[in-house]
Amino acid sequence: MQVSKLGIASLLCLAGAAMAQSDEPLQPIEPAKVTNQALVDLGAKLFFDPRLSRSGFISCNSCHNLSMGGSDNLKSSIGDRWQQGPINSPTVLNSSLNLAQFWDGRAADLRAQAGGPIANPMEMAFSHELAVDMLQSIPGYVNEFKAVFGDDKLSIDEVTTAIAAFEETLVTPNSRFDKWLKGDKKAITEDELKGYQLFKESGCIACHNGPNVGGNSFQRMGLIEPYQTDNPAEGRFAVTGDDADRFNFKVPTLRNVELTYPYFHDGAADTLSQAVDTMGRLQLGKKFTEEENGLIVGFLKTLTGDQPSFVLPQLPPSSDKTVRPNPFN
Amino acid sequence: MQVSKLGIASLLCLAGAAMAQSDEPLQPIEPAKVTNQALVDLGAKLFFDPRLSRSGFISCNSCHNLSMGGSDNLKSSIGDRWQQGPINSPTVLNSSLNLAQFWDGRAADLRAQAGGPIANPMEMAFSHELAVDMLQSIPGYVNEFKAVFGDDKLSIDEVTTAIAAFEETLVTPNSRFDKWLKGDKKAITEDELKGYQLFKESGCIACHNGPNVGGNSFQRMGLIEPYQTDNPAEGRFAVTGDDADRFNFKVPTLRNVELTYPYFHDGAADTLSQAVDTMGRLQLGKKFTEEENGLIVGFLKTLTGDQPSFVLPQLPPSSDKTVRPNPFN
Ligand code: HEC
Ligand code: HEC
Ligand code: HEC
Ligand code: HEC
Ligand SMILES: [Ca+2]
Ligand SMILES: [Ca+2]
Ligand SMILES: [Ca+2]
Ligand SMILES: [Mg+2]
Numbered sequence: 001m002q003v004s005k006l007g008i009a010s011l012l013c014l015a016g017a018a019m020a021q022s023d024e025p026l027q028p029i030e031p032a033k034v035t036n037q038a039l040v041d042l043g044a045k046l047f048f049d050p051r052l053s054r055s056g057f058i059s060c061n062s063c064h065n066l067s068m069g070g071s072d073n074l075k076s077s078i079g080d081r082w083q084q085g086p087i088n089s090p091t092v093l094n095s096s097l098n099l100a101q102f103w104d105g106r107a108a109d110l111r112a113q114a115g116g117p118i119a120n121p122m123e124m125a126f127s128h129e130l131a132v133d134m135l136q137s138i139p140g141y142v143n144e145f146k147a148v149f150g151d152d153k154l155s156i157d158e159v160t161t162a163i164a165a166f167e168e169t170l171v172t173p174n175s176r177f178d179k180w181l182k183g184d185k186k187a188i189t190e191d192e193l194k195g196y197q198l199f200k201e202s203g204c205i206a207c208h209n210g211p212n213v214g215g216n217s218f219q220r221m222g223l224i225e226p227y228q229t230d231n232p233a234e235g236r237f238a239v240t241g242d243d244a245d246r247f248n249f250k251v252p253t254l255r256n257v258e259l260t261y262p263y264f265h266d267g268a269a270d271t272l273s274q275a276v277d278t279m280g281r282l283q284l285g286k287k288f289t290e291e292e293n294g295l296i297v298g299f300l301k302t303l304t305g306d307q308p309s310f311v312l313p314q315l316p317p318s319s320d321k322t323v324r325p326n327p328f329n
Numbered sequence: 330m331q332v333s334k335l336g337i338a339s340l341l342c343l344a345g346a347a348m349a350q351s352d353e354p355l356q357p358i359e360p361a362k363v364t365n366q367a368l369v370d371l372g373a374k375l376f377f378d379p380r381l382s383r384s385g386f387i388s389c390n391s392c393h394n395l396s397m398g399g400s401d402n403l404k405s406s407i408g409d410r411w412q413q414g415p416i417n418s419p420t421v422l423n424s425s426l427n428l429a430q431f432w433d434g435r436a437a438d439l440r441a442q443a444g445g446p447i448a449n450p451m452e453m454a455f456s457h458e459l460a461v462d463m464l465q466s467i468p469g470y471v472n473e474f475k476a477v478f479g480d481d482k483l484s485i486d487e488v489t490t491a492i493a494a495f496e497e498t499l500v501t502p503n504s505r506f507d508k509w510l511k512g513d514k515k516a517i518t519e520d521e522l523k524g525y526q527l528f529k530e531s532g533c534i535a536c537h538n539g540p541n542v543g544g545n546s547f548q549r550m551g552l553i554e555p556y557q558t559d560n561p562a563e564g565r566f567a568v569t570g571d572d573a574d575r576f577n578f579k580v581p582t583l584r585n586v587e588l589t590y591p592y593f594h595d596g597a598a599d600t601l602s603q604a605v606d607t608m609g610r611l612q613l614g615k616k617f618t619e620e621e622n623g624l625i626v627g628f629l630k631t632l633t634g635d636q637p638s639f640v641l642p643q644l645p646p647s648s649d650k651t652v653r654p655n656p657f658n
Contacts, residue, residue, distance in 0.1 A: 048396050057391070057407045067377050067644045074656060078386045082411035084657050259646050262653065271649045307643050314636050315396045317588050320600045324591065327403060328413050 025200065027211040028178035029094065029255070029305070032169040042144050043166025045313045046159060052131050053124035054080055056325025060117065060163070064092040066308055069259025070170065075267030080125035081327075087233055088267035091260045093308070094253055096168045098215035103249050103265045105218060106239045110164035115156060128156040134323065135159065140316020172256055172305030180302070188302050195299025198292055203284050213254040213303060221249050221265070224285040227278075231266035258301045272297045354529065356540040357507035358423065358584070358634070361498040371473050372495025374642045375488060381460050382453035383409055385654025389446065389492070393421040395637055398588025399499065404596030409454035410656075416562055417596035420589045422637070423582055425497045427544035432578050432594045434547060435568045439493035444485060457485040463652065464488065469645020501585055501634030509631070517631050524628025527621055532613050542583040542632060549577050550594070553614040556607075560595035587630045601626045 034040055046052065050059040063077045063085075064070045070091035072078075077085035087103055095101065100108055107113035117123040118131050135141045136154050145154050148162070177196070179187035188196075199205060208214040218236045221227045227247070236245035249265055262268065263275035276296050280286040288296070318324075363369055375381065379388040392406045392414075393399050399420035401407075406414035416432060424430065429437055436442035446452040447460050464470045465483050474483050477491070506525070508516035517525075528534060537543040547565045550556045556576070565574035578594055591597065592604035605625050609615040617625065647653075 045396075050394070050397075051402075055407065056403055057401065062386070065379070067374075067642055068379075069646070072386065073380075073647070074385055074654065078384065078656055082656075261647065270653050273649065309640055311638055312641050313396055317398070318402070318590065320602065324599050325403065327407055327411075 024181060025205045025209040026177070026181065026213055028181045029097065029171055029173050029211050031173045032171050034169060036148070036165065038144070039148050039162055039165045040169055041166075041313070042148055043162035043164070044310065045141075045144075045315055046163050047166050048313050049315050051134055051315075051318070051322075051325065052118050052126060054126045054130075054325065055327035057327055058124050060092075060114075063089045063117075063123070066092075066170070069093060069256050069307070070095075071260045073261060075262055077123070079123045080121065083122050085122060087231065087265050088262065090252060091256060092167055093170050093172050094212050094215070094255050096171065097210075097212040098250065098253065099217065100250065103233065104236050104238050105250050110167050111157075111160045114160040114163040114167075118159075130323075131159065132156055137319055137322040138316050139319060144316075170308050172307060175255070175303050175305035177299075177302040178305065189298075191295055192298050192302050195295035195297070196302075198295055199299055202280065202286055202288075202296075204279065204296075207251045207283070208254050214251040215253040217251055218245070218248040219251050219283075221247055222282045225282045227264075227282055229264075229266045229268060231268075233265055235265075254300055255303050255305060256307075258304050272300055276300070353510060354534045354538040355506070355510065355542055357510045358426065358500055358502050358540050360502045361500050363498060365477070365494065367473070368477050368491055368494045369498055370495075370642070371477055372491035372493070373639065374470075374473075374644055375492050376495050377642050378644050380463055380644075380647070380651075380654065381447050381455060383455045383459075383654065384656035386656055387453050389421075389443075392418045392446075392452070395421075395499070398422060398585050398636070399424075400589050402590060404591055406452070408452040409450065412451050414451060416560065416594050417591065419581060420585060421496055422499050422501050423541050423544070423584050425500065426539075426541040427579065427582065428546065429579065432562065433565050433567050434579050439496050440486075440489045443489040443492040443496075447488075459652075460488065461485055466648055466651040467645050468648060473645075499637050501636060504584070504632050504634035506628075506631040507634065518627075520624055521627050521631050524624035524626070525631075527624055528628055531609065531615055531617075531625075533608065533625075536580045536612070537583050543580040544582040546580055547574070547577040548580050548612075551576065551611045554611045556593075556611055558593075558595045558597060560597075562594055564594075583629055584632050584634060585636075587633050601629060605629070 047060045050057050050062070052059065058080060063072045065072055070093040071089045074089070076087060077089045079085050090103065096110060099105065101110060101113035107116065115128060118126050119128055132154050135145070142152060142154070145158060146152055149158050176187045176192075180193075199208075207217065207219045210216045221235065234246055236248040236250075237243070239245070257263075257272065261272065262270050263272070264278070269275040269278060273293055276293050277288060280288045280293075376389045379386050379391070381388065387409060392401045394401055399422040400418045403418070405416060406418045408414055419432065425439060428434065430439060430442035436445065444457060447455050448457055461483050464474070471481060471483070474487055475481055478487050505516045505521075509522075528537075536546065536548045539545045550564065563575055565577040565579075566572070568574070586592075586601065590601065591599050592601070593607070598604040598607060602622055605622050606617060609617045609622075
């Protein structure tokens with residue numbers, strides 16, 4: 001317990017260092033700068049294309065629904081053949097700002113991540129080879145890949161590059177809190193400001209800081225009091241094999257957290273109020289009053305930014321040569 | 330066989346009557362006129378909202394994907410718990426122009442139709458009551474329904490009214506063929522024009538006519554030669570109980586038919602070329618040459634119009650009171 005509290009203190013120091021630059025431990029995020037619109041548009045199509053799955057039914061957007069904050073709002077996802085996923089689907093919004101991808105950080109970046117679900121038998125249950133063959137059989141895609149990458153031959157690297165480029169545009173600037181950070185003091189209410197102060201003073205900011213209000217470190221879930229769960233995930237330990245990393249998870253971003261219920265890697269907390277209560281007790285040894293809890297929740301809701309706004313992509317049709325999916329065998 | 334050929338002859342007369350008005354048996358379609366944008370926007374949200382299903386995973390857009398021509402491009406759809414649907418999912422594009430909804434026409438119009446899938450245990454597997462309770466628990470929806478319908482209390486009628494209003498906007502004007510119909514003689518190629526002439530001369534036009542190039546009558550599948558299928562659907566007979574209606578199906582629209590593979594109520598034809606071949610043989614007793622088949626397919630592809638173009642809807646988040654879906658029990 002002593003050690004843990006020391007842990008928080010040193011984390012707060014780190015957060016303090018960030019504060020020196022900006023006065024605040026949280027920084028606003030900026031709209032994405034698109035340098036290659038054709039690449040982004042291609043990535044958007046791929047993100048929405050269920051033909052990247054064995055069944056022809058599941059796309060990235062099935063589990064990271066951009067109409068709903070970039071996740072599926074389920075405890076754990078529904079994959080190929082209605083298989084139950086092992087862990088809560090994190091939002092893809094602002095995921096480019098994270099230090100690594102997945103709860104355990106096993107993918108270094110968005111490109112490395114994007115190949116995973118296509119070939120994962122629990123998710124899209126396809127293979128990279130089948131995905132590339134499928135795309136290569138579709139003249140509309142072949143033309144677009146050619147325009148973007150310069151030749152007629154598609155590769156899985158090009159697929160993940162395009163998806164990642166699209167995901168990099170999925171940032172959510174202009175939250176009320178960001179407006180406040182930028183000087184518009186009326187952008188949040190007095191109670192929301194109190195919530196922010198409580199968030200800082202209580203020590204939440206030790207782990208949830210920086211532009212993504214999290215996403216920049218791995219931390220123990222259940223620092224002060226152990227977290228009870230049936231979910232077998234071991235967190236960062238699965239990547240490093242280091243016992244010290246057992247049950248360390250990437251600290252989730254709190255941007256748009258109002259939209260990304262249920263909470264925690266096992267999706268066990270249905271509401272933000274429950275999640276804040278659990279965090280207070282397990283990470284800080286604090287039992288918030290109902291009022292305090294409400295103030296923090298109020299502050300967290302100011303972190304909802306502009307959601308990605310784009311015209312629903314239109315996918316190029318399959319050709320006579322495209323292998324038809326058969327979801328039921 | 331005599332009778333059947335007489336059948337086609339009299340159908341051609343009917344089509345001829347339509348021709349008198351416009352010189353051609355097909356008419357161009359016009360962009361939707363939106364009189365109540367707020368109602369349409371609400372309908373778009375509902376169309377994309379998977380919370381209208383038991384699982385929280387399946388929306389109207391899952392099976393009528395507006396990125397893919399308004400259907401799912403599967404032989405038969407994937408419903409709740411990955412159940413295999415009984416029949417091919419027809420496109421929702423231009424479905425407002427059809428004389429009735431469903432392959433057997435059992436729903437009179439889009440409003441009557443929209444309640445069906447929500448409560449169908451094979452599809453969204455929810456109930457009207459649970460759907461209304463869910464929506465009623467979400468402040469963002471309550472506000473929108475109030476703005477549109479004038480009070481705080483939601484009803485399933487309001488839900489289906491909004492969905493139908495959105496669907497009425499899903500028309501696809503400006504196909505190259507429509508441009509040609511309107512006088513732009515260069516909008517289609519000479520071969521495409523030949524294909525159209527063959528489509529008329531062969532008798533396809535007897536059933537596929539009017540603004541929706543179909544959708545305006547029920548016709549026997551397998552008029553000249555019986556259709557072989559394992560699919561147990563009996564068509565219009567299921568509605569009327571009249572033996573004469575056995576195996577009569579609503580003639581599908583051929584607008585955007587390039588996008589709505591696979592074809593027929595059982596989804597048995599993977600390609601347009603197969604579907605045209607089957608139609609020639611079974612409906613008209615004609616075996617097209619490869620060249621003729623290609624000309625007709627070429628013409629059919631000129632029927633692809635402007636796809637619906639709108640910004641991906643953003644759904645209002647659930648509140649703490651909203652019952653969370655549990656797809657796995
Ligand atoms: C069947 C559900 C499902 C599908 C389909 C799916 N994902 Fe995921 N996604 C998840 C889950 C669950 C995780 C968390 C897995 C973990 O951390 O171990 C995840 C993690 C991610 C992350 C990491 C986010 C972060 O901050 O850690 C990104 C990015 C992502 N997915 C993008 C995609 C893309 C791109 C596709 C399509 C190519 C895709 N996903 C398809 C469920 C899905
Ligand atoms: C010592 C680090 C640490 C501290 C301090 C901390 N958190 Fe967390 N927070 C985490 C980690 C790690 C997770 C992910 C845990 C998991 O899912 O198993 C998390 C998850 C959350 C979530 C759920 C996010 C999601 O999308 O699932 C919320 C909300 C949250 N924290 C808010 C807070 C608040 C409010 C405080 C202060 C009362 C706080 N946190 C303090 C590390 C911390
Ligand atoms: C699980 C798949 C699935 C879901 C979800 C689904 N549909 Fe359908 N839809 C179908 C199938 C299959 C048919 C054809 C059924 C029949 O004709 O018997 C159909 C028929 C229709 C038709 C008739 C079109 C025509 O020309 O006959 C419309 C309109 C429609 N659906 C709209 C909707 C709406 C609105 C929703 C959501 C409230 C919805 N569908 C949800 C699969 C689905
Ligand atoms: C006597 C009426 C009739 C005639 C003549 C006819 N059709 Fe059809 N057509 C139908 C019916 C009914 C269906 C739906 C059958 C089913 O799905 O079981 C259909 C389906 C189709 C389909 C598949 C559409 C889809 O979305 O599934 C195509 C393509 C088509 N017809 C083209 C043609 C062509 C080309 C001709 C002329 C060679 C033709 N039809 C002649 C009645 C007719
Ligand atoms: Ca979540
Ligand atoms: Ca009402
Ligand atoms: Ca079809
Ligand atoms: Mg290449």
